[in-house]
Amino acid sequence: MAKESFVENIADIETDFPQWYTDVCKKTQLVDYGPVKGTMVIRPYGYAIWENIQHEMDARFKATGVQNAYFPLLIPMSFFTKEAEHVEGFAPEVAVVTHAGGEELAEPLAIRPTSETIIGNMYSKWLQSYRDLPILINQWANVMRWEKTTRPFLRTSEFLWQEGHTCHASEEEAMEETIKMLEVYKEFAENVLAIPVICGKKTEKEKFAGAVATYGMEAMMKDGKSLQSGTSHYLGQNFAKAFDIKFLDKDGVQKYAYTTSWGTSTRMIGAVIMAHGDARGLVLPPKVAPYQAVIVPIAAKKAGVLEKCAEVKSLLEKAGVRVVLDDTDNSPGWKFNEWEMKGVPVRVEIGPRDIEAGKAMLFRRDTCEKNECALDGIEDTVAKLLEIIQVDMLEAARCRRDEKIVRAKDMAGILAGVEGGNFVKAGWCGCRECEDKIKAETNATARVMCEELIDEFCAVCGKKAKHTVYFARAY
Amino acid sequence: MAKESFVENIADIETDFPQWYTDVCKKTQLVDYGPVKGTMVIRPYGYAIWENIQHEMDARFKATGVQNAYFPLLIPMSFFTKEAEHVEGFAPEVAVVTHAGGEELAEPLAIRPTSETIIGNMYSKWLQSYRDLPILINQWANVMRWEKTTRPFLRTSEFLWQEGHTCHASEEEAMEETIKMLEVYKEFAENVLAIPVICGKKTEKEKFAGAVATYGMEAMMKDGKSLQSGTSHYLGQNFAKAFDIKFLDKDGVQKYAYTTSWGTSTRMIGAVIMAHGDARGLVLPPKVAPYQAVIVPIAAKKAGVLEKCAEVKSLLEKAGVRVVLDDTDNSPGWKFNEWEMKGVPVRVEIGPRDIEAGKAMLFRRDTCEKNECALDGIEDTVAKLLEIIQVDMLEAARCRRDEKIVRAKDMAGILAGVEGGNFVKAGWCGCRECEDKIKAETNATARVMCEELIDEFCAVCGKKAKHTVYFARAY
Numbered sequence: 001m002a003k004e005s006f007v008e009n010i011a012d013i014e015t016d017f018p019q020w021y022t023d024v025c026k027k028t029q030l031v032d033y034g035p036v037k038g039t040m041v042i043r044p045y046g047y048a049i050w051e052n053i054q055h056e057m058d059a060r061f062k063a064t065g066v067q068n069a070y071f072p073l074l075i076p077m078s079f080f081t082k083e084a085e086h087v088e089g090f091a092p093e094v095a096v097v098t099h100a101g102g103e104e105l106a107e108p109l110a111i112r113p114t115s116e117t118i119i120g121n122m123y124s125k126w127l128q129s130y131r132d133l134p135i136l137i138n139q140w141a142n143v144m145r146w147e148k149t150t151r152p153f154l155r156t157s158e159f160l161w162q163e164g165h166t167c168h169a170s171e172e173e174a175m176e177e178t179i180k181m182l183e184v185y186k187e188f189a190e191n192v193l194a195i196p197v198i199c200g201k202k203t204e205k206e207k208f209a210g211a212v213a214t215y216g217m218e219a220m221m222k223d224g225k226s227l228q229s230g231t232s233h234y235l236g237q238n239f240a241k242a243f244d245i246k247f248l249d250k251d252g253v254q255k256y257a258y259t260t261s262w263g264t265s266t267r268m269i270g271a272v273i274m275a276h277g278d279a280r281g282l283v284l285p286p287k288v289a290p291y292q293a294v295i296v297p298i299a300a301k302k303a304g305v306l307e308k309c310a311e312v313k314s315l316l317e318k319a320g321v322r323v324v325l326d327d328t329d330n331s332p333g334w335k336f337n338e339w340e341m342k343g344v345p346v347r348v349e350i351g352p353r354d355i356e357a358g359k360a361m362l363f364r365r366d367t368c369e370k371n372e373c374a375l376d377g378i379e380d381t382v383a384k385l386l387e388i389i390q391v392d393m394l395e396a397a398r399c400r401r402d403e404k405i406v407r408a409k410d411m412a413g414i415l416a417g418v419e420g421g422n423f424v425k426a427g428w429c430g431c432r433e434c435e436d437k438i439k440a441e442t443n444a445t446a447r448v449m450c451e452e453l454i455d456e457f458c459a460v461c462g463k464k465a466k467h468t469v470y471f472a473r474a475y
Numbered sequence: 476m477a478k479e480s481f482v483e484n485i486a487d488i489e490t491d492f493p494q495w496y497t498d499v500c501k502k503t504q505l506v507d508y509g510p511v512k513g514t515m516v517i518r519p520y521g522y523a524i525w526e527n528i529q530h531e532m533d534a535r536f537k538a539t540g541v542q543n544a545y546f547p548l549l550i551p552m553s554f555f556t557k558e559a560e561h562v563e564g565f566a567p568e569v570a571v572v573t574h575a576g577g578e579e580l581a582e583p584l585a586i587r588p589t590s591e592t593i594i595g596n597m598y599s600k601w602l603q604s605y606r607d608l609p610i611l612i613n614q615w616a617n618v619m620r621w622e623k624t625t626r627p628f629l630r631t632s633e634f635l636w637q638e639g640h641t642c643h644a645s646e647e648e649a650m651e652e653t654i655k656m657l658e659v660y661k662e663f664a665e666n667v668l669a670i671p672v673i674c675g676k677k678t679e680k681e682k683f684a685g686a687v688a689t690y691g692m693e694a695m696m697k698d699g700k701s702l703q704s705g706t707s708h709y710l711g712q713n714f715a716k717a718f719d720i721k722f723l724d725k726d727g728v729q730k731y732a733y734t735t736s737w738g739t740s741t742r743m744i745g746a747v748i749m750a751h752g753d754a755r756g757l758v759l760p761p762k763v764a765p766y767q768a769v770i771v772p773i774a775a776k777k778a779g780v781l782e783k784c785a786e787v788k789s790l791l792e793k794a795g796v797r798v799v800l801d802d803t804d805n806s807p808g809w810k811f812n813e814w815e816m817k818g819v820p821v822r823v824e825i826g827p828r829d830i831e832a833g834k835a836m837l838f839r840r841d842t843c844e845k846n847e848c849a850l851d852g853i854e855d856t857v858a859k860l861l862e863i864i865q866v867d868m869l870e871a872a873r874c875r876r877d878e879k880i881v882r883a884k885d886m887a888g889i890l891a892g893v894e895g896g897n898f899v900k901a902g903w904c905g906c907r908e909c910e911d912k913i914k915a916e917t918n919a920t921a922r923v924m925c926e927e928l929i930d931e932f933c934a935v936c937g938k939k940a941k942h943t944v945y946f947a948r949a950y
Contacts, residue, residue, distance in 0.1 A: 041544065047542070047545055069517055092577050099583075
């Protein structure tokens with residue numbers, strides 16, 4: 001693969017986080033800009049992370065009975081107008097095909113920004129009886145939302161995602177599915193991405209266009225901003241009524257189904273970068289790292305060094321570790337920098353003296369600690385270390401996050417909190433005016449609401465609080 | 476999932492093969508028509524086949540050093556005009572985005588019909604030195620080609636595929652890659668899809684728009700027609716020159732790279748249906764079957780039957796068999812028909828008398844043979860039977876195919892051959908006129924050329940033959 005220079009520095013993470021992010025994305029060859037404004041190319045190193053995410057997540061979906069399918073990219077524009085809120089939310093962002101096969105089309109076609117409409121159309125054909133329920137389908141696909149300001153992984157006109165779409169006989173079942181998938185996302189974020197997330201219901205203002213209720217999971221980035229990393233929508237009968245998704249129930253009566261949808265995307269790669277990265281570059285959790293370990297030979301030209309490195313590589317592979325041996329001509333120091341920037345969780349250094357002593361050096365990317373280990377049984381040592389790193393990274397991220405959750409009782413407190421790079425918990429009366437006022441004065445938005453009421457009064461208007469809300473600036 | 480009636484018959488395979496195909500596709504719930512003409516929805520049962528195909532093929536790519544990546548869906552129209560033959564071949568089929576985000580675009584964008592142009596554009600940015608070579612990248616993606624006549628899996632405006640794109644320092648290396656990937660396809664087709672394929676070079680007329688040479692693999696369907704199931708293109712420096720893909724070679728000279736591309740698609744699902752299917756419906760090779768075995772309880776209400784079925788299911792799962800237990804209220808006869816139509820390789824029947832005797836009945840879908848087996852060790856028996864079926868299906872398909880390859884020495888022979896549902900091998904002088912004449916008079920096209928010269932003369936003009944060609948009608 002093409003190599004760019006790793007010698008130039010990436011921007012300082014403390015003083016210029018946005019530039020640090022862009023530098024890391026580009027210099028580690030995760031991603032590049034496409035020729036059309038707002039598009040991205042996911043390069044092999046970035047795509048390998050996505051493949052690991054897909055692999056882990058897909059297994060979790062299937063364990064709940066979900067099957068994969070594939071629905072068409074192009075949706076008749078008329079479908080969008082069938083659900084009033086939905087069209088309002090998505091029409092302005094849609095890319096439209098007007099010509100095909102050398103002719104103008106009779107009806108313009110939208111490139112899917114999300115697939116509730118076209119999937120609803122198909123479900124209305126497939127669903128007949130209560131025996132056909134539930135319908136539990138997911139698709140892995142590309143979607144397109146024309147955005148003005150874009151950033152790799154976080155906001156691009158095209159991105160990759162999964163979207164689950166389910167159909168149920170009752171409100172209870174559909175709500176249960178909505179929450180179940182939110183929990184799948186949360187467990188995945190914590191145990192695979194090592195990112196602690198805050199889950200809860202979205203406010204009316206922030207919910208999905210066409211949903212009855214949206215539940216989201218929010219992840220804290222190192223600059224204290226929030227990244228919405230997954231959402232699960234309870235759609236009630238909104239789309240069932242718009243697309244005539246009906247079934248003959250046990251009692252012989254035709255009824256509308258209750259539907260849900262839920263999605264996560266390549267945004268999660270952005271979350272991994274910004275939740276774990278440091279001054280040296282990426283820090284990847286072992287479960288999604290393309291390479292979990294890199295072997296760097298020291299004094300590679302000395303007899304036996306490369307042979308021993310190859311032997312260790314083969315042992316690690318047999319132990320199920322994704323490993324790369326860097327046997328290029330670059331200096332060890334250069335290799336250390338390169339693979340640290342690329343976030344490989346464990347570095348194994350092997351030189352002539354190590355071999356003589358039956359030892360190797362192990363470097364942990366997350367803590368930057370270096371320790372000796374015996375060559376004998378090194379595959380088990382590394383495998384175990386990877387498990388420890390996975391757990392420790394979650395714990396470290398949780399500590400960082402918890403230190404940056406503050407409470408506020410008034411607008412000044414909210415402003416001071418978000419200015420300080422925190423998530424701010426505050427009471428809220430539930431009215432749109434107060435929500436808008438916070439946005440206007442602090443540039444923070446309501447991320448999610450949580451169950452417990454921590455304050456009696458709304459931090460804005462002082463009236464009785466109905467909810468506790470996490471406010472934060474967000475990507 | 477939604478159930479359609481399986482009671483109605485599918486059309487007769489002998490007398491109405493096209494209708495049989497459509498019926499099988501729809502009634503087994505592999506696929507459905509999308510709302511936009513020419514589009515398809517790949518339903519869970521069909522998509523599970525695609526997932527198995529992807530899984531098997533992706534591992535083979537990676538074993539050759541190929542990495543996956545993802546390039547944008549939308550390509551500036553101007554890119555197409557950079558390679559003269561390419562634009563001529565693809566421009567008429569392109570779907571065009573003219574509006575996005577509520578505005579008319581400055582330059583119309585094509586939905587990728589294939590990605591040589593946009594990937595070439597990126598490679599020109601990434602490639603600098605001979606050290607960066609080879610570049611070996613594949614992407615799994617959707618593509619769009621606006622077609623007038625469409626059929627599920629075989630020809631639809633949008634389909635799913637993989638496209639590999641590689642870059643090399645020399646002609647030799649690029650040619651080697653082209654042939655290597657053709658061989659990967661062939662091994663895959665035979666050992667996974669159980670379809671014997673004929674591989675060879677395409678004629679100038681049939682080659683990929685922009686290629687120096689195209690190599691294809693052709694599979695014989697049960698009606699004797701050919702289905703192009705994969706192609707590998709040697710692109711020479713055509714795209715390198717069009718997109719400025721250059722590198723600084725060891726000798727300090729800037730040189731254009733040599734590139735290749737190679738692809739297979741959801742068409743392969745059509746190949747599986749038409750190469751193996753029979754009067755009862757699908758016959759799926761075990762390696763791609765969503766379910767490799769179905770357990771049907773006999774007298775399911777008798778004590779112990781469902782328990783024993785569940786126990787066997789769990790044993791089979793542990794042995795790595797993809798298995799489903801049909802414990803619905805339908806009669807065993809109905810279930811037999813349903814799962815035979817769905818092509819499940821092995822059916823396990825378990826009833827009270829079987830349990831008493833410590834036996835079960837095993838039905839092989841490919842041969843429709845039924846044999847007793849001991850319940851004790853049934854998981855090994857079934858696993859071994861699946862291996863046997865996989866091998867036997869390839870062998871059976873090879874026999875069917877070899878019986879239907881005939882030789883012809885003149886146009887009358889070619890016509891008679893293809894009318895009889897055969898592949899016809901004939902000598903060809905190499906001129907376009909003779910190729911066109913065969914197409915005009917027999918509706919057969921040159922599928923691939925083979926190495927050995929079997930005839931001294933061209934079957935059309937009688938001049939000296941330069942090639943032996945497989946002629947066939949094709950999907």
